[in-house]
Amino acid sequence: MNIGIVGGGITGLVLAQRLSHQGHKVSVFDSNKQLGGLTTYHDYGLFTWDRFYHVILPSDTHLISFIRDIGLGDKLRWHRSLTGFYDNQKFYSISNSIEFLRFPLFGLIGKIRLAFTLLYGSRLNNWRRLEKILVEDWLLKLGGKNTYEKLWKPLLLSKLGENYKRISAVFIWAYIKRLFSARDSSLNKEQLGYVSGGYKTVFDHIEKLIYAAGGHIHKGIAVEYIAPHPEGGMWVEYQGKKEHFDKVIFTGPVNILQQIAANQLVKVSDTGETVEYLGVICMVLITRKSLIPYYVVNIADRNVPFTGVIGMSNLVSLQETAGYHMTFLPKYILSTDPLLKQPDDELRQVFFQGIRLMFPELKPDDIVAAHINRAIKVQPLQVLDYSSIVPKVSTENNDFFVVNTSQLVNDSVNNNAVVRQVDEFLKKSTLLNS
Ligand SMILES: Cc1cc2nc3c(=O)[nH]c(=O)nc-3n(C[C@H](O)[C@H](O)[C@H](O)COP(=O)(O)OP(=O)(O)OC[C@H]3O[C@@H](n4cnc5c(N)ncnc54)[C@H](O)[C@@H]3O)c2cc1C
Incomplete structure (x- = not known):
């Protein structure tokens, strides 16, 4: 045909x-x-x-099979990656169970409730019921205020900007499911992947x-x-x-x-009803040195003008990027937000305020380039009854x-x-x- x-x-x-x-x-x-x-x-x-x-997760079994089917299995690269949090001008690593147990921003009860939220979310199948509940209410009920404020809210902010307030619990349920769904058995669960090139x-x-x-x-x-x-x-x-x-x-x-x-x-x-979309402005910083040891940092600090930091070079080998470090700084906003149309130079100034705050030790000489990329329609806002x-x-x-x-x-x-x-x-x- x-x-x-x-x-x-x-x-x-x-x-x-x-x-x-x-x-x-x-x-x-x-x-x-x-x-x-x-x-x-x-x-x-x-x-x-x-x-x-x-990034490719070990649970992305359909995508991994496709890459192997087309003969690019030998180009898949896997690397153990760290997750960080930024709050009150401090970075915290919660990349393994020991660091998680030591995480100082909430206590043992909070940790137990968080483990319960993850277990409960990963076993739940009836997502339609979750469409009627705001993500904030669901997470507060399951995990309590402290884990919500210190862990979930920064994560929601990093993925949705301020729009998280109108989102249903389906969003975070799908996120938990993707993290905990069946994995490619040949891969270690803490690894993240990419295709060389x-x-x-x-x-x-x-x-x-x-x-x-x-x-x-x-x-x-x-x-x-x-x-x-x-x-x-x-x-x-x-x-x-x-x-x-x-x-x-x-x-x-x-x-x-x-x-x-x-x-x-x-x-x-x-x-x-009108479906609203999220857009993204993403600064890509090319530097001579590494900014963070993490693949992803979720930001709780509201003074920072971007919603997350993705240390791509902590996943991708430096050989792929001519020896330079690559960091993505995304800001998710509604696709109708006029900021999406602001000139690159003005956006650079806004983003650099946050970079100076988070990385005061970074010198102008360390920065090779700062690209501004944007996409108007990235994903729909999964509001109540979406x-x-x-x-x-x-x-x-x-x-x-x-x-x-x-x-x-x-x-x-x-x-x-x-x-x-x-x-x-x-x-x-x-x-x-x-
Ligand atoms: C910041 C960001 C981070 C992401 N991170 C991840 C991640 O870590 N892991 C992951 O799995 N996914 C991630 N994604 C999501 C991923 O990029 C999308 O799942 C994917 O691009 C959707 O592909 P698509 O082909 O359905 O749509 P699109 O990519 O939107 O493609 C549609 C195509 O149709 C073309 N088109 C439209 N109209 C016409 C026309 N009239 N004639 C001809 N062509 C037309 C457009 O030019 C476009 O190329 C991310 C996306 C963004 C923006």
Whole structure:
């Protein structure tokens, strides 16, 4: 079959690889000149690495299998990584059970209640009940005020900014589940992973496999219109051209789908509510020396203008980054926040105030570069009753399909969930039967 795939993010590329491996001829379209969508890479001048921080967990079994299936298993790297907390101008490590027991910010009762929260959350399956409870209320009830203030709140702030106040308990439940779900048995549970060369290695390799199977990738080409062909199959229109496909799969966001799909192709239910999205501004600091010994530091201090510190070079070997240290400083805000449009130089000034506060020993000479990367729509805000406000997308034509992250209502948006969703779609859908 001749299959058109709209979107060359990880969803579109996993679909394209799986389908071309089954003998289909695929054509991928992406409006950006570079493949990968939110998982894409960035030229930092001295080296190329992911635009945003991406890590592979030992529990990301679907993603790990995909990487092995495409022949990149030998490029997977695993490294034991530390977790830190920052409060009141002090760093604390809680990377193993002994450090956790010694963690001074809450007492033994708090630690027992925290262990109970993790155990209870990891065993719980009925997430729909959690949609009705605010994450703050759920965590306070299970773990008490001290563990909430000192551990959970900094973690929520680092992942959601101030928006955590409106989020349902499903968010943290999905996080606990992902941490504690079945792991790849060959891996140590404290290890975190990446692919040597970053996600660019994965995308370049998929591109080669698609071309070798007779497929095609159109980069920098936005699909403008998708409509059914009167004699079967679909038309895809771009740059004044019309191309015919037996099947078309759309993998981009729903608002774009509504703009480019012919009226009769899809139904998007109107729930009367607007789904809000989080965006991210991420400073990537390239330095001559390491800032922290941790992979991730969650920040409890509200004077710091970013919501977390990700010491990428504590995971990724320095050989990957030309000997320089790479630190990501994300700030999550609503996608409508005007800060997302502020010029890079102004944002650098804001972020540097926090850097001076947290790392007073860092000298200007130690800093090689400070890049500002941003993404407007990173993930939906999983507010109370989120699954009922998400517009339901149904396709009205046997030759047209939608696979995207908008329907992940009980998971965070991550690449393991993307691969799982693609594989479930290929198993269940009528795509290959009709
Ligand atoms: C800061 C940050 C940190 C993250 N950390 C992690 C992590 O540690 N681990 C993890 O697993 N995941 C992480 N993620 C999530 C991961 O990046 C997403 O799961 C993933 O990118 C979603 O992929 P997608 O293909 O569904 O969507 P997207 O990446 O949004 O891709 C959609 C693609 O469709 C294209 N498109 C849209 N309209 C058209 C059109 N009309 N014509 C042609 N093309 C079109 C777009 O250009 C885009 O490339 C992180 C994301 C961010 C932003």
